Amino acid sequence: MASPLILVTNDDGIRSAGLRAAVEALAPLGELLVVAPNRQWSGAGRSMPITVTHESAAVEYTLKDGRSVAAYEVDATPAHCVIHAMLHFAERRPALVVSGINFGENVSTEVTISGTIGAALEAATFHVPALAVSVEMAVENHLSGDDDEDYGAAGAFTRRFARRLLEDPLPFDADLLSINLPRTATSDTPWHLTRLSRHRYFIPVPADRDNGGTRPGYRVMDGPENAEPGSDIWCIHHLHHVSVTPISLDLTSRADFGALEEQLHAA
Numbered sequence: 001m002a003s004p005l006i007l008v009t010n011d012d013g014i015r016s017a018g019l020r021a022a023v024e025a026l027a028p029l030g031e032l033l034v035v036a037p038n039r040q041w042s043g044a045g046r047s048m049p050i051t052v053t054h055e056s057a058a059v060e061y062t063l064k065d066g067r068s069v070a071a072y073e074v075d076a077t078p079a080h081c082v083i084h085a086m087l088h089f090a091e092r093r094p095a096l097v098v099s100g101i102n103f104g105e106n107v108s109t110e111v112t113i114s115g116t117i118g119a120a121l122e123a124a125t126f127h128v129p130a131l132a133v134s135v136e137m138a139v140e141n142h143l144s145g146d147d148d149e150d151y152g153a154a155g156a157f158t159r160r161f162a163r164r165l166l167e168d169p170l171p172f173d174a175d176l177l178s179i180n181l182p183r184t185a186t187s188d189t190p191w192h193l194t195r196l197s198r199h200r201y202f203i204p205v206p207a208d209r210d211n212g213g214t215r216p217g218y219r220v221m222d223g224p225e226n227a228e229p230g231s232d233i234w235c236i237h238h239l240h241h242v243s244v245t246p247i248s249l250d251l252t253s254r255a256d257f258g259a260l261e262e263q264l265h266a267a
Helices: 019-028 077-089 108-112 113-127 152-167 232-239 257-265
Strands: 006-008 029-035 057-061 068-073 096-103 130-135 176-181 191-195 202-205 217-220 242-247
Touching: 006 019, 019 029, 019 096, 019 152, 029 077, 068 077, 077 113, 096 113, 096 152, 108 130, 113 130, 113 176, 113 242, 130 152, 152 176, 176 232, 232 242
Parallel strands: 006 029, 006 096, 029 068, 096 130, 130 176, 191 242
Antiparallel strands: 057 068, 176 242, 202 217
């Protein structure tokens, strides 16, 4: 029986240390195919520009044990990399798509901004189980990573949940899992199922024009440890545990349709 095919991608670029850590962690589970952007695409969400010609190139991806992995860098967003993989590079249907390991956490209302989550959402539209893995980092490291970061814990959780998804399908309406590790996590840190917080986690700040800045930046919210109990933010900042959030492609509101319809029909 053939090994399961696992597609690995990210939004930090194919040379990301986090992506390499994911590949190393997943290597024992099946045949790997890496298709990732040729540059940094954080904040791309599920963006798929349709007016751009996307170039691709094979790259050498060698594991620590000397084995090679098929890898391609594409001039495309993370979500579009998934489409390229499905249509052009995968010789058979992937059993799993893993997006990450991301430089920085992807939680709360910001998940629709995340290119890491966007790639996993795109995989889910192909009805392929998907996993997005992110590690808490200081904001200043979100685009370049942290040279001192140890991805051991993130790799262990990537492998643990990838194995589970390969063995058992997610239930209906859980289209992907978003895993967020606090910076203090180890491979033994407890994990919890969580929901997305309704608080804005990354707060926009004005451009620092005194130092030549032209684009607004962002900072982490005040008091994240006080977010709603049971939420992803609360889990990583109050408990300092790993947050595992099931995400659905269905963005329909959970409001009472009867009450809402009555309200909308009211004169």
